[in-house]
Amino acid sequence: MIETKNINFYYGSFQALKNISMKMDANTVTAFIGPSGCGKSTFLRLFNRMNDLIDDTKLEGECLIKGKDIYDKSINIDALRKDVGMVFQKPNPFPKSVFENVAYGLKVNGITDKKFIANRVEETLKAAALFDEVKDKLNKSAFELSGGQQQRLCIARALAIEPSIILMDEPASALDPISTSKIEELIHQLKKKYTIVIVTHNMQQAARVSDKTGFFMLGELIEYNDTKKMFLNPDNETTQNYITGRFG
Amino acid sequence: MNKKTKQKLAFLLFRLFSIIIVGILLSILGFIAFNGIKVINWEFLSTMPKEGMTEGGIFPAIVGTCYLIIGSLIFAVPLGVMSAIYTVEYAGNGKIVRFIRMMTNNLASIPSIVFGLFGMALFVTKLGFGDSILAGSLTLGLLTLPIIIRTSEEALKAVPESYRTGSYALGASKLQTIRKVVLPCAMPNILTGIILSVSRVSGETAPILFTVAAYFLPNLPDSIFSQAMALPYHLYVLATSGTDIEASRHMAYGTALVLVVIVLFFNLTATILRQRLSRKLKNK
Ligand SMILES: Nc1ncnc2c1ncn2[C@@H]1O[C@H](COP(=O)(O)OP(=O)(O)OP(=O)(O)O)[C@@H](O)[C@H]1O
Numbered sequence: 001m002i003e004t005k006n007i008n009f010y011y012g013s014f015q016a017l018k019n020i021s022m023k024m025d026a027n028t029v030t031a032f033i034g035p036s037g038c039g040k041s042t043f044l045r046l047f048n049r050m051n052d053l054i055d056d057t058k059l060e061g062e063c064l065i066k067g068k069d070i071y072d073k074s075i076n077i078d079a080l081r082k083d084v085g086m087v088f089q090k091p092n093p094f095p096k097s098v099f100e101n102v103a104y105g106l107k108v109n110g111i112t113d114k115k116f117i118a119n120r121v122e123e124t125l126k127a128a129a130l131f132d133e134v135k136d137k138l139n140k141s142a143f144e145l146s147g148g149q150q151q152r153l154c155i156a157r158a159l160a161i162e163p164s165i166i167l168m169d170e171p172a173s174a175l176d177p178i179s180t181s182k183i184e185e186l187i188h189q190l191k192k193k194y195t196i197v198i199v200t201h202n203m204q205q206a207a208r209v210s211d212k213t214g215f216f217m218l219g220e221l222i223e224y225n226d227t228k229k230m231f232l233n234p235d236n237e238t239t240q241n242y243i244t245g246r247f248g
Numbered sequence: 249m250n251k252k253t254k255q256k257l258a259f260l261l262f263r264l265f266s267i268i269i270v271g272i273l274l275s276i277l278g279f280i281a282f283n284g285i286k287v288i289n290w291e292f293l294s295t296m297p298k299e300g301m302t303e304g305g306i307f308p309a310i311v312g313t314c315y316l317i318i319g320s321l322i323f324a325v326p327l328g329v330m331s332a333i334y335t336v337e338y339a340g341n342g343k344i345v346r347f348i349r350m351m352t353n354n355l356a357s358i359p360s361i362v363f364g365l366f367g368m369a370l371f372v373t374k375l376g377f378g379d380s381i382l383a384g385s386l387t388l389g390l391l392t393l394p395i396i397i398r399t400s401e402e403a404l405k406a407v408p409e410s411y412r413t414g415s416y417a418l419g420a421s422k423l424q425t426i427r428k429v430v431l432p433c434a435m436p437n438i439l440t441g442i443i444l445s446v447s448r449v450s451g452e453t454a455p456i457l458f459t460v461a462a463y464f465l466p467n468l469p470d471s472i473f474s475q476a477m478a479l480p481y482h483l484y485v486l487a488t489s490g491t492d493i494e495a496s497r498h499m500a501y502g503t504a505l506v507l508v509v510i511v512l513f514f515n516l517t518a519t520i521l522r523q524r525l526s527r528k529l530k531n532k
Pocket residue numbers: 011014016034035036037038039040041042043054
């Protein structure tokens with residue numbers, strides 16, 4: 001589904017990613033772990049070209065999604081971002097109603113059929129396990145929801161436009177334990193339909209939700225393995241030290 | 249004197265000064281209100297001046313000021329807001345933008361009489377609009393442009409970056425993001441700037457002096473190329489150059505009161521509107 005080949009990435013003269021090659025399969029959950037500042041977010045943002053919004057950056061290497069180089073000149077970035085959804089660390093609903101938040105992606109992608117939009121909003125809110133909690137508040141401001149609900153709303157918002165990949169950058173780090181477990185539960189459900197890449201600082205979370213795990217350090221991919229293997233018996237000693245909490 | 253008494257003394261002093269200031273402001277308002285209220289009635293607001301402006305009303309001046317407000321907004325709002333969108337959303341923070349920003353700031357500090365002179369040279373003479381609502385509106389528009397640009401820029405900058413990234417991540421283009429997320433969110437503050445500029449427009453005399461204002465017109469203006477009367481200039485006329493200044497003094501106070509009420513009304517609306525809308529948009 002996603003494949004990178006020898007990725008180098010620079011902020012100005014600072015090299016944030018070093019020669020990263022990696023492959024992620026469809027309908028799997030891949031977790032990125034590693035100490036702060038090691039480049040997990042940077043790497044994640046490559047897949048929907050969010051790094052393009054940052055000035056003075058440089059990319060070397062290839063990044064393929066469904067076999068196509070997404071940095072090719074022929075690629076339509078808006079269409080790419082429609083297919084590769086993203087959920088951010090801090091819930092960032094728009095200052096609009098719950099309904100409008102979910103409908104937004106549909107509207108900007110040219111869908112005008114009101115009935116279709118209403119149906120899709122309901123479907124996606126259900127898929128994001130949020131519908132029962134907000135069905136009486138669809139026209140209320142999204143800011144009236146709790147932090148956890150807001151984050152699930154942001155997931156619903158991303159799901160509404162039917163992406164095939166969902167990128168999540170520490171989606172639960174700003175949430176309480178119960179909201180966190182709801183999100184993890186949700187990730188389990190979503191896996192059936194979507195390919196998910198999640199950045200997390202929480203080892204247990206990575207162990208719980210992911211099929212494969214990549215461990216990054218100082219811009220390098222130290223180890224990439226099945227999550228089970230990674231947490232029980234990693235190939236690399238640094239990984240072992242990090243996972244058991246000896247540093248980081 | 250020990251520290252504590254010093255503190256107390258300073259506090260008292262500050263308090264005294266602020267009371268004095270509020271007192272001065274209130275007495276200005278009170279003076280105008282007291283003298284003006286006597287002549288205010290429906291006839292004063294709705295009829296033409298009579299008897300060499302010592303009787304009758306100020307209707308044409310109110311109408312003229314309304315036209316000038318609308319005219320200047322039609323010109324300055326789209327231009328100012330679009331220019332702010334350009335500098336904040338598109339142009340980054342390069343040399344050109346800093347130059348534009350410096351120019352707008354300088355524009356804001358030019359005395360309004362200079363705008364009047366410029367408006368006369370450009371709109372009245374060069375472009376041949378003559379003394380007209382069009383020329384006056386454009387001149388007033390220029391005057392308010394820096395206010396509108398400034399407040400719009402601040403409004404746009406106050407929109408959290410995470411809204412923009414959230415929108416892009418859903419496949420929205422930059423234009424869609426600006427139209428559907430950034431602008432609605434910035435609107436309360438932009439509106440405040442617009443309303444403040446309205447209160448400026450309704451009060452300025454110098455820019456309309458050479459570009460639109462008429463001493464006295466027997467009829468209401470019938471096109472954008474007509475001259476018009478306007479409240480501030482009418483006040484000036486009543487106070488300094490009427491046929492019988494003493495006899496029209498009460499009319500001057502009445503006009504001043506109407507003008508002050510209009511300006512205060514717009515300022516108040518701006519404040520209320522901003523509070524309302526921003527509460528609606530606020531995160532909690
Ligand atoms: N916009 C930017 N401009 C310049 N340098 C940046 C920028 N964003 C990130 N960096 C640098 O790139 C490196 C990787 O950052 P990144 O945000 O990808 O790390 P991360 O692994 O996601 O960290 P965290 O776990 O704290 O989120 C860091 O050293 C950071 O300082």
